[in-house]
Amino acid sequence: MTGTTTDTFGAEIMSRIDDLAALSESPDGLTRRYLTPEHRQANDLVGRWMGDAGMTVRQDAVGNIIGRYEGVSEGLPAVLIGSHLDTVVMAGKFDGMLGVITGIACVGELNRRGRRLPFAVEVVGFGDEEGVRFQSGYLGSHALAGNFEPALLERRDADDISLAEAMTAFGLDPARVGDAARRAPDVLAYLELHIEQGPVLESQGLPVGVVTTIAGATRLAVSLTGEAGHAGTVPMTLRHDALAAAAECILAVERVCAESPNLVGTVGQIAAEPGASNVIPGSVRFTVDLRAAEDPHRTTALDELMVLLEAAAKRRGVAIEIEKVHEAASVPCDAQLSDLIAGAIERSGWRVQRLPSGAGHDAAAMAGLAPVGMVFVRCEGGVSHNPAESITAADAEAGARVLFQVLNDFPGGS
Ligand SMILES: [Zn+2]
DSSP states (O other), rough: OOOOGGGHHHHHHHHHHHHHHHHSBBBBBBOOOTTSHHHHHHHHHHHHHHHTTTOOOEEESSEEEEEEOOOOOOOEEEEEEEEEEOOOOOBBBSTTHHHEEEEEHHHHHHHHTOOSSSEEEEEEEEEEESSSTSOOOOOOHHHHHOOGGGGGGBBBOOSSOOOHHHHHHTTGGGGGGGGOOOOOEEEEEEEEEEEEEEHHHHHHOEEEEEEEEEEOOOOEEEEEEEOEEEEEEEEEEEOHHHHHHHHHHHHHHHHHHHHHHTTTEEEEOOOSSSSOOOOOOOEEEEEEEESSSHHHHHHHHHHHHHHHHHHHHHHOOOOOEEEEEEEEOEEEEOOOHHHHHHHHHHHHOOOEEEEEEOOOOHHHHHTSSSSSEEEEEGGGGGOOTTTTOOOHHHHHHHHHHHHOOOHHHTTOOO
16 A cells, blocks of 8 residues: 555545444434345445445345456456445444445555456445344355355244345345355455454454454253242252252353363353242253354363253253254365465554454355455454444554455455
8 A cells, every 4th residue: 555545544434334324223223134224225325335436336136235346357256355234233333334345445446546456356245144134144145155045035024024025125036046146266255354343453452353263153042940939938958940050050151161262152141930039940041152263172162061061950950951053163264365364464564463253254154155364353342233333443444454455465466
């Protein structure tokens, strides 16, 4: 990067972040779900920015917005830069959006310089990554990678609208979702820039980092069934308190995960029945979310945890049922792309920090189609999925510079 243009990325990115954040289903916090009128508005706005950056713009069969900047000749295979435009409920404004806006900024810079690369560059704003509306994430990136699950078309949202119906209302043809799939030879690589959503870069004093792996995850639904009883009359020694058993289980999750720096475990949801202050809890359901960059760390911990949970329940005379409701293997980022990103960070003057991503990203779905590489940008306090999510303009600038450098360094790119 040279001279005056380096300072323009950050300011433009931050102002566009605010423009996109204004497109919200609720007035008091950012919520933008897949195939809503606000999704349409976001696609329109992002499409306009893509056009301004010299790209031809289209919406694909699943509702992703895609801009394409041709290379030295038309129709060349493309490097894809993407992230998502949907949000969680009461979201932050950088999660997903930053990657799309930064991609457009980089192409805009190529366009301003009149530069064509030996490959095309496409920027993708995925319509669904968070999965809030239909309880299934990565709908946009799975469709583009050719892994859309047709059975999901029958999935219904909270208002009893099926995915197929929502697509039709959005102007899409649910029978043609498969058309969103790209052919592997047409996609050279997938790059995603995303806020870290964790505190590592901040603790290291670094604006950017290279993602090594997108962590694998296991989610469990655990049910404990004891015996409800009168809180005043049943002696402690004769109780089968399901909630006390759950407490032991939760501490076991914490203990097992604390034993390894490579592991995180969370019990984020719990419900006790009958749920009265003067009744011994008879049954409890809780979730376990277990993640690790290396699959063996997760599966070993899972085995250990199963034994501990079952032992805790048995000791208390409480029945336990453990159901595995989700399992995803970890997805490693491509070594060559990661080195390119590391090189770009180094040339920008920062120490290279490599770190795994504990959160899932579109890159995990795109790895089914092409080699993937990810750049993380520092966010304040590691806070995300929260209206307080925040980054500085200087860090937005840093991320854009790295991404732009990666495009220039991409084999055949300079
Ligand atoms: Zn995200």
